[in-house]
Every structure is written in structure tokens, then in C-alpha cells.
Amino acid sequence: MTPIPPLPPVPPSLASTHDRARLPDRDGWAADESGVRIHWEVYGEGEPTIVLLPSTPIVHSRQWKGQVPYLARHFRVITYDGRGNGRSDRPTEPAAYDGSRIVGDIGRVLDATGTGHAVLVGLCGDGVWPAFRFAAASPDRVEGIVAFAVGVPRLAPPHPWRVQWSFEDELPTDEGWAKVNAHYWRRDYAGFARFFFAAITTEPHSTKVIEDAAAWAVEGSVDAMLADAATGFDLDRDGVEAVVRAVRSPILVVHGSEDHCQPPVRARILAELTGATLVEVEGADHMIPGRHPVLANLLIRDFVRSLRRPTP
Amino acid sequence: MASHPAAIPHDAARARHPDASGTVVRDGVRIVWDRYEPADAGPATPTVVLAPTWSIVHARLWKAQIPYLARHFRVVTWDGRGNGRSDRPADAAAYDHAAFAADGLSVLDATSTERAILVGLSAGASWSLLLAAEHPDRVQGVVFIAPALPVGRLPRTSDSPPSGFDVERESYEGWDLYNRHAWRLAYARFVAHFFAQCFTEPHSTKQIEDCVGWACETDAETLIRTQDAGRLLDHASLAAVTRAVRCPTLVIHGTDDDIVEHAVGVGLAELLGCPLLTIEGGGHIPPARDPVRVNLAIRTFVESVREGQLA
Numbered sequence: 001m002t003p004i005p006p007l008p009p010v011p012p013s014l015a016s017t018h019d020r021a022r023l024p025d026r027d028g029w030a031a032d033e034s035g036v037r038i039h040w041e042v043y044g045e046g047e048p049t050i051v052l053l054p055s056t057p058i059v060h061s062r063q064w065k066g067q068v069p070y071l072a073r074h075f076r077v078i079t080y081d082g083r084g085n086g087r088s089d090r091p092t093e094p095a096a097y098d099g100s101r102i103v104g105d106i107g108r109v110l111d112a113t114g115t116g117h118a119v120l121v122g123l124c125g126d127g128v129w130p131a132f133r134f135a136a137a138s139p140d141r142v143e144g145i146v147a148f149a150v151g152v153p154r155l156a157p158p159h160p161w162r163v164q165w166s167f168e169d170e171l172p173t174d175e176g177w178a179k180v181n182a183h184y185w186r187r188d189y190a191g192f193a194r195f196f197f198a199a200i201t202t203e204p205h206s207t208k209v210i211e212d213a214a215a216w217a218v219e220g221s222v223d224a225m226l227a228d229a230a231t232g233f234d235l236d237r238d239g240v241e242a243v244v245r246a247v248r249s250p251i252l253v254v255h256g257s258e259d260h261c262q263p264p265v266r267a268r269i270l271a272e273l274t275g276a277t278l279v280e281v282e283g284a285d286h287m288i289p290g291r292h293p294v295l296a297n298l299l300i301r302d303f304v305r306s307l308r309r310p311t312p
Numbered sequence: 313m314a315s316h317p318a319a320i321p322h323d324a325a326r327a328r329h330p331d332a333s334g335t336v337v338r339d340g341v342r343i344v345w346d347r348y349e350p351a352d353a354g355p356a357t358p359t360v361v362l363a364p365t366w367s368i369v370h371a372r373l374w375k376a377q378i379p380y381l382a383r384h385f386r387v388v389t390w391d392g393r394g395n396g397r398s399d400r401p402a403d404a405a406a407y408d409h410a411a412f413a414a415d416g417l418s419v420l421d422a423t424s425t426e427r428a429i430l431v432g433l434s435a436g437a438s439w440s441l442l443l444a445a446e447h448p449d450r451v452q453g454v455v456f457i458a459p460a461l462p463v464g465r466l467p468r469t470s471d472s473p474p475s476g477f478d479v480e481r482e483s484y485e486g487w488d489l490y491n492r493h494a495w496r497l498a499y500a501r502f503v504a505h506f507f508a509q510c511f512t513e514p515h516s517t518k519q520i521e522d523c524v525g526w527a528c529e530t531d532a533e534t535l536i537r538t539q540d541a542g543r544l545l546d547h548a549s550l551a552a553v554t555r556a557v558r559c560p561t562l563v564i565h566g567t568d569d570d571i572v573e574h575a576v577g578v579g580l581a582e583l584l585g586c587p588l589l590t591i592e593g594g595g596h597i598p599p600a601r602d603p604v605r606v607n608l609a610i611r612t613f614v615e616s617v618r619e620g621q622l623a
Contacts, residue, residue: 020604021604073383204517204518204521205517205518205521207514207515207517208514208515211514211515294326294327
């Protein structure tokens with residue numbers, strides 16, 4: 001039997017408990033068939049269960065710190081650190097970050113926490129797309145989806161600045177979006193994290209949101225990020241459409257009109273394809289749950305309550 | 313199902329709205345109060361009064377306390393005279409600390425609050441202290457946050473530099489803006505400077521913008537009246553007033569407070585013989601900048617007061 005490798009050290013922002021508004025009631029690990037361990041936390045005991053999906057591996061479960069204390073008063077809330085960050089294992093081979101593994105973690109966390117079905121909440125490509133894939137494959141386990149800053153690939157072209165530079169090649173510059181580059185990441189991952197979160201959190205009064213997110217990124221692993229970036233995306237536009245059309249649960253789409261990471265048109269197309277309710281937040285950029293927690297929390301609460309409203 | 317695009321304005325979502333609001337009139341001045349309470353509030357539920365501070369802001373200053381505290385306690389706030397929905401009387405005498413204390417008593421009556429725990433920030437420490445000293449039957453405890461009281465050195469805002477408030481200058485920069493003439497000439501500049509000094513912590517741009525906005529809901533003439541009224545307790549009365557306080561108290565003070573230095577909080581805690589919660593790196597307005605810590609401290613204090621009375 002192979003010995004179990006030691007867990008990664010607990011990142012400082014997850015270790016400090018004295019200034020957290022709400023601590024978990026229960027926590028534990030789920031593991032996949034290859035032994036990668038995923039750390040989960042459960043808060044509260046209301047109905048139904050909401051899973052706040054990690055935007056992994058760039059940040060970890062603290063990305064939802066503006067949601068957990070509020071939602072846990074009304075519902076049962078599960079967060080987990082995605083593979084590659086937080087207290088979860090940080091494999092460095094690309095295969096570990098294949099879409100099926102990331103999507104599989106949702107089911108593994110539901111199983112480990114004794115959760116039959118739940119509402120899934122995700123942000124951007126790392127949260128929203130796995131939620132749709134999981135819901136398409138396991139319709140009886142998903143009561144609804146809240147998709148913030150819709151990151152569903154292929155629905156519309158990315159922002160031009162996102163594809164301006166090669167990720168793999170050495171670049172003549174480190175300026176701006178040229179920082180989204182494997183060589184630059186190896187040289188100055190913290191510099192990338194600060195740039196990236198500042199570039200997608202452009203509203204006034206965002207300094208804390210940017211500093212938090214950059215710190216969570218640095219607590220993660222550049223090797224995990226590189227491995228994740230090396231996994232391909234295997235679907236074309238028709239394939240993506242087939243997945244999102246297969247989702248039968250109610251969907252709420254929330255997107256900022258000034259989102260510099262994901263084009264707002266992706267949210268509109270997703271809403272059209274699925275019949276989802278679309279909320280466009282005027283003037284908001286990408287990080288709506290962090291930057292507008294009251295709005296995000298009330299939207300989630302009202303959506304979740306609407307799922308259980310008795311039909312007249 | 314059709315798609316329903318909906319634009320939501322940024323400030324549409326307030327975390328908690330009052331359960332009741334009202335107006336109490338004292339000496340012809342209308343004071344507007346709000347009351348919040350938990351769903352399961354009963355006769356034993358303590359009431360926390362978040363008192364107004366200087367009229368440069370109004371009750372929205374407590375926006376990060378209300379939603380949390382109102383889940384555990386009844387919460388009462390009021391807009392201090394001179395800002396918010398309350399009147400702005402035209403004579404300076406209407407703004408002295410006794411007037412604010414008397415407003416507090418009227419609000420307790422109007423909200424059917426027999427007894428309450430008071431929370432006073434900065435200038436609000438004066439009237440909270442007065443109420444506790446003069447109405448021990450109504451005040452069960454007081455939390456003083458960054459108290460602007462003449463303990464040791466005078467707070468900067470009492471008159472800084474001495475008599476500088478009335479000096480006419482060619483131009484006004486920095487703390488010279490704390491000046492009657494500067495307020496009339498350049499109120500917005502003074503306000504921006506003042507709140508930049510209040511929030512010495514990083515990530516305070518929203519707090520500064522909020523406070524500047526609330527300050528712009530009143531005007532220079534009103535603030536001049538508050539200054540002329542002598543809204544803070546003086547040295548001579550402080551000792552007697554603190555000696556008269558019998559209820560449990562707590563002082564919260566930041567180490568980087570540039571308006572009322574941390575030593576004032578230390579001194580007040582010594583005078584009252586009460587615990588001091590020091591916020592490392594904290595500025596002048598911890599309720600806005602460190603809400604989780606302040607909320608937990610208030611809640612713990614209220615529960616200890618309640619247990620002390622049950623015991």
C-alpha cells in the first residue's frame with residue numbers, strides 16, 4: 001500500500017480563525033480514485049443545501065467569505081477548496097485538472113457530506129462551467145444553479161485582451177495582459193495575481209477585494225496553475241450548447257456590465273439558451289460576490305427560496 | 313421560460329431595513345429614530361442604542377452594526393440633530409452635549425425602551441456618558457468607541473490648534489481646515505480631509521466616500537453651531553461624571569487613531585475601571601472599518617451585562 005502523502009500546509013488565511021465572522025460546523029476530506037484529497041466545510045443546517053464552488057486553482061474557498069455567514073443562517077452551506085489550492089492536495093500533473101476530475105469533485109463532496117442534492121453557485125469559468133457539466137450529467141443532484149460572471153467557453157469570443165498574447169511563448173514584454181503567460185508566472189506569480197485581480201476588479205473601493213484574492217492566489221501553487229492551464233478544452237460550440245441545454249434545473253445568471261474577464265454577451269447567450277433569469281448589474285465588474293456581497297447574497301437567497309415555493 | 317434582464321442599481325440592496333421609525337419632538341426640534349428587532353424579540357431581549365456622534369454624519373454610520381446586532385437584540389438608532397432626517401436648529405445652544413443626551417432620553421421613551429445598553433463613538437461618548445451618569449435606571453451599560461473626551465490631551469477636534477478654529481488665514485491646508493472660515497469657504501475640502509484622517513487604515517476608500525456623502529447632507533453653518541455649542545464634555549465635569557457611572561462599561565480604541573489618540577481610550581478605561589479593547593492599527597472609526605470585531609465585542613458585552621443582571 002502506498003503511504004498517504006502529507007497534506008499541504010494550511011494557508012494563513014484559512015488558518016486564522018479569530019477574525020472570521022462564521023466558522024464551519026463540520027469539515028473533512030473527500031478523495032478521488034487517484035488519492036487527491038479535497039477539503040470541505042459545512043455551515044448551518046437549513047434547507048436546501050447550497051454548494052459554493054471554488055474558482056480553482058487560482059483561489060480557494062475564502063473567495064465566498066462575503067456569502068457564508070449570511071447564507072448559513074438560512075440554508076446549509078458547503079464550501080470546499082478546489083484541487084490545487086487551500087487545504088486540498090495540489091497535484092502538478094495536467095491530467096489531475098482535467099474537466100472530468102474537477103466536475104467529479106462536486107459529486108465527491110456531495111457524497112462525503114451526505115448531501116443528496118444541492119443548489120450550485122459558481123463564479124467565472126472555474127465555477128460556472130463545472131456546475132453546468134455536473135448538472136447536465138446528474139440532474140437529480142442539482143436543484144438550481146446560480147452563475148456569476150458567466151464563464152462558459154465558446155458561447156462568444158473572449159475579450160480581445162485575453163487572447164492578445166501567447167500563454168506558452170516567451171514574450172517581449174511583461175506589461176498588462178502579457179502577464180498571463182507561463183514564463184512570467186514562473187518568474188513572478190505574485191505579480192501576475194496582483195495584476196489580474198486589479199484588472200478584473202475595476203470598480204472604486206475594491207482594494208481589499210483585490211488584496212484578498214491576490215493573497216489567496218499566492219497561497220496556492222503556480223505549478224498547479226500551470227498544470228491546470230495545460231489541460232485542453234475538448235468541446236466545440238455545439239458541444240457546449242448541448243451541455244447547457246441539457247440542464248433542466250432553474251438557473252439564475254448574474255453578470256456585471258463592466259466585466260473585464262468574461263464578456264457580458266456570454267451571460268446573455270447562456271440565458272437565451274437555457275431560459276435562465278438574467279440579472280445584469282450595471283457598472284459591476286467581475287468579482288460581484290466579493291465586491292457586492294449584499295446584492296449577491298439577496299439574489300442567491302431569493303433564487304433558492306423560489307425553488308421551494310409551493311405551487312398554487 | 314423567457315429571459316428577464318433586470319438592471320439593479322448599486323444601492324438598491326440594503327442589508328436590513330427598520331421595523332419601525334418615528335419622530336420625537338423636543339423643544340420644537342424633530343428627531344427621527346429607527347428601531348430594529350429580531351423576529352423572536354421578547355420582553356427579555358436587550359436593547360442596544362447606537363447613539364449618534366458629531367452631526368457631520370448620521371445614523372447610517374452604523375450600517376455595518378445594525379444588520380448583525382438586530383439579529384440578537386433590539387437596536388435603536390437616531391439621526392443626531394443637525395444631520396440626516398432630524399432638524400437642524402439655527403441656534404448654537406441647541407447642539408450642546410446636554411441636548412444630545414436629552415434627545416437620547418426622548419428616543420428611549422418614544423421607542424418604549426425602558427433600559428438600554430448604549431454605544432457611543434467619538435463625540436457620542438459625551439452624551440452616552442452623561443446619560444449613564446444621570447439616568448442609571450435607564451442605562452445598563454456603555455460601550456465607548458474612540459471616545460472624544462478630555463482625558464489627558466484634548467481631542468484634536470475640540471479646538472486644534474488652540475483658538476485656531478477662529479483664525480482667518482490666507483489659505484487653509486491640512487488641520488488648518490478645522491476652521492470656521494475654512495468650513496464656509498471650502499466645506500467639501502474640510503470634510504474630505506477630516507475623513508481621510510479618520511480612516512488611517514488601508515482599504516478605507518468606501519468608508520471615506522460614505523462619510524463624505526453623509527457630511528454633505530448637512531452644511532458648514534450647522535457644524536459651526538455644533539462647534540460653538542461646546543459639544544464635548546469639559547475637563548472639569550469629566551471626573552464627576554465618570555465617578556457617577558455605576559454600570560458596566562467597555563472602551564474600544566484603535567492604536568492608529570489620528571483624531572483621538574489611543575491614550576485617551578486607555579485613560580478613560582482607567583477612570584472607569586473597565587476593560588479596554590485595543591484594535592491594533594485601527595483608526596478613528598472602527599465600527600465602519602472593523603465591523604466584525606466591533607460587532608462581536610458589542611455582542612459579547614451585551615450578553616455579559618445581561619448575564620450579570622440575571623446572576
